[in-house]
Amino acid sequence: MLAQTTVAAVVPYFNRWIREYPDVLRLARAPRRKVLRSWQGLGYYERARNLHRAAKIIVHKHGGRIPDDPHQLSRLPGFGPYTAAAVLSLAFNRPYPVIEANVRRVLMRLLCLRGESGPGQDRLIRERLESLASKRKPGAFNQAMMELGALVCRPRSPLCVSCPVASFCLAYKRGEQEIIPRPKKREVRRIEAVIAVIRHQDRYLIQKRPEKGLMAGLWEFPGGKIEPGESPERALRREIREELGLELGRVETLLEVKHAYTRFQVRLRVFGSRLDEKPSLRGRDLRWVGLRSLRHFPFPSGSAKVVDFLAKTNKIKS
Numbered sequence: 001m002l003a004q005t006t007v008a009a010v011v012p013y014f015n016r017w018i019r020e021y022p023d024v025l026r027l028a029r030a031p032r033r034k035v036l037r038s039w040q041g042l043g044y045y046e047r048a049r050n051l052h053r054a055a056k057i058i059v060h061k062h063g064g065r066i067p068d069d070p071h072q073l074s075r076l077p078g079f080g081p082y083t084a085a086a087v088l089s090l091a092f093n094r095p096y097p098v099i100e101a102n103v104r105r106v107l108m109r110l111l112c113l114r115g116e117s118g119p120g121q122d123r124l125i126r127e128r129l130e131s132l133a134s135k136r137k138p139g140a141f142n143q144a145m146m147e148l149g150a151l152v153c154r155p156r157s158p159l160c161v162s163c164p165v166a167s168f169c170l171a172y173k174r175g176e177q178e179i180i181p182r183p184k185k186r187e188v189r190r191i192e193a194v195i196a197v198i199r200h201q202d203r204y205l206i207q208k209r210p211e212k213g214l215m216a217g218l219w220e221f222p223g224g225k226i227e228p229g230e231s232p233e234r235a236l237r238r239e240i241r242e243e244l245g246l247e248l249g250r251v252e253t254l255l256e257v258k259h260a261y262t263r264f265q266v267r268l269r270v271f272g273s274r275l276d277e278k279p280s281l282r283g284r285d286l287r288w289v290g291l292r293s294l295r296h297f298p299f300p301s302g303s304a305k306v307v308d309f310l311a312k313t314n315k316i317k318s
Contacts, residue, residue, distance in 0.1 A: 001017070003083070007150070021038075024055045024064055027055040028056045030052070032217070037298040039298070045218060050077040054078055068088065068092040073087060086098050089142045099122050099126060103125075103149055110169050112180065158178070188264070190266075191267070192267050193223060193267070193268050194235050194270075195222065195271070196223055196236055197254060197271070197310070201278075204291065205286065205288055206219045206297065221303055222244060236269075249274075250274075253270075253271055257305045259301050291314055
């Protein structure tokens with residue numbers, strides 16, 4: 001959970017996760033839809049899918065015990081060098097250095113390595129970590145390095161006067177700690193989109209996203225991007241016609257949702273439409289769902305806000 005996410009954001013999700021899945025067997029047996037729903041709000045849903053797949057492999061191939069062999073561990077879904085090293089050092093006291101964003105920043109400043117932070121620096125960083133790491137408590141050393149980067153050797157305004165290793169830091173000695181690593185330039189793409197909350201009697205139409213790609217396997221309300229020159233309502237009618245073969249009747253504006261992803265800023269225009277007759281929509285990726293049941297489906301954060309809006313306006317408790 002901590003990959004790409006802050007500790008403060010993770011804590012409530014972690015506590016709920018442990019209550020739902022207190023051991024690997026419970027996670028392996030859980031339906032994937034429930035696993036994704038438990039993850040909703042953390043983003044990067046491939047992490048949840050990998051956890052689920054890894055739990056199944058651990059149960060079926062390793063007797064329910066996480067392997068302590070680095071080769072077996074690295075074959076599990078989602079276990080790259082960082083995760084494998086963290087598990088081996090923290091759970092099994094094995095001397096594998098962890099390299100993640102915080103550790104990488106600390107070492108780049110200690111060694112005065114200029115340039116952007118990234119895997120290109122990792123060979124030299126790993127060599128230095130292996131020479132520094134505690135052989136007796138490698139897990140504690142890895143945690144200390146990550147905490148040092150998160151709390152003291154911060155990306156901006158590092159607390160150098162409080163740093164326990166400032167006397168060894170070449171960047172600090174040269175006054176370059178604020179420019180190492182060099183900040184990455186990120187291009188943020190702005191997207192205008194429309195979605196339709198289509199209702200027939202007391203049920204709402206939702207669809208499942210493809211199993212590959214962005215937010216794979218999550219559920220959402222139908223809709224799509226607004227093309228240049230289109231009004232939101234025209235885009236809505238076009239998208240519903242293309243996706244579902246439906247012609248919407250009267251529509252009403254419900255709300256506007258703004259949400260930011262890693263490289264995207266999305267503005268969703270949400271419209272509601274009631275259908276007098278239930279259309280015959282075929283396909284396992286479409287579902288008519290009651291309002292209370294919507295809470296059991298994993299949605300992207302933007303669509304989840306629409307579900308919250310529907311629950312509040314219809315006075316349905318979560």
